[in-house]
Amino acid sequence: MRIHPLAVVDPTARIGVHVVVSPFCVIEHDVVIGDGCVLESHVVIKQGTVLGQGNHVFEGAVIGGVPQHLKMPERIGTVQIGSHNTIREHATVHRALHHDQATMVGDHNLLMAGVHVAHDCRVGNHTIFANNAMLAGHVTVEDRAYLSGNVAVHQFCRVGGYAMVGGLSRVVKDVPPFVTIDGGSGYVVGLNTVGLRRNGFTNEDIAQLKTAYRLIYRSGLKWQHVLERLQNEFAEGPAARFSAFFACSTRGIVAERREPPATTLKLRDEPGEMPGLRRHAG
Numbered sequence: 410m411r412i413h414p415l416a417v418v419d420p421t422a423r424i425g426v427h428v429v430v431s432p433f434c435v436i437e438h439d440v441v442i443g444d445g446c447v448l449e450s451h452v453v454i455k456q457g458t459v460l461g462q463g464n465h466v467f468e469g470a471v472i473g474g475v476p477q478h479l480k481m482p483e484r485i486g487t488v489q490i491g492s493h494n495t496i497r498e499h500a501t502v503h504r505a506l507h508h509d510q511a512t513m514v515g516d517h518n519l520l521m522a523g524v525h526v527a528h529d530c531r532v533g534n535h536t537i538f539a540n541n542a543m544l545a546g547h548v549t550v551e552d553r554a555y556l557s558g559n560v561a562v563h564q565f566c567r568v569g570g571y572a573m574v575g576g577l578s579r580v581v582k583d584v585p586p587f588v589t590i591d592g593g594s595g596y597v598v599g600l601n602t603v604g605l606r607r608n609g610f611t612n613e614d615i616a617q618l619k620t621a622y623r624l625i626y627r628s629g630l631k632w633q634h635v636l637e638r639l640q641n642e643f644a645e646g647p648a649a650r651f652s653a654f655f656a657c658s659t660r661g662i663v664a665e666r667r668e669p670p671a672t673t674l675k676l677r678d679e680p681g682e683m684p685g686l687r688r689h690a691g
Contacts, residue, residue, distance in 0.1 A: 416436070428447075446462070464490060465494075471499075560592075639655070
């Protein structure tokens with residue numbers, strides 16, 4: 410354990426072996442820091458925080474801040490962070506609102522500079538949050554989801570596993586697993602096929618997900634009928650996650666971005682035709 414003499418560490422904090430605490434860090438009381446963690450300069454670990462093993466927290470990050478809530482109770486909850494996470498500069502993770510609850514971040518996550526995780530959030534494992542991504546209170550982000558830069562997620566929303574949310578997206582409904590959200594429009598634009606292949610999904614897996622995707626977004630069925638068919642036709646395989654995810658949705662799901670039936674596309678210029686304008690058959 411290496412604690413720099415210019416760090417301020419409460420004597421009651423429980424600090425594991427092979428921990429590095431750099432200059433000007435502050436570690437308050439009622440803090441647990443697991444073996445092998447590295448805290449760079451000016452990191453603040455506030456009371457009620459538990460860090461697992463092998464976490465690397467960079468300059469200026471504040472872990473365990475009080476909730477940003479106008480009706481904060483006298484006794485608030487905690488922050489529990491798993492192992493082998495990388496938390497970059499000036500990221501913030503806030504404690505849960507109530508004393509018997511915890512804001513939770515799992516294992517092997519990357520939170521880039523300026524990321525904010527608000528009170529009562531649940532972040533899974535192997536997620537990536539690009540710079541300045543923000544989660545409001547009570548947000549759930551499932552395993553291996555990817556949030557691009559400056560994404561803002563509304564309170565109580567969920568982001569499904571393996572989803573990719575494009576930069577600057579404003580998420581106000583649940584993002585289903587496996588899909589891609591376009592940053593410009595904030596709508597679903599298909600499956601996250603690149604992420605799926607990188608994570609070992611087979612061609613058969615992706616084909617099944619495409620079939621389920623078309624049922625969800627393009628069948629034209631009433632939502633209750635969509636749910637019934639998902640349960641009956643995709644009881645196994647990766648697509649089975651859709652029905653389980655939708656069963657817990659309270660905010661609805663993000664819609665698909667669809668072109669209007671009579672859009673104009675630049676295909677080629679016909680003789681006597683105005684350049685760049687040709688009707689798409691739709």
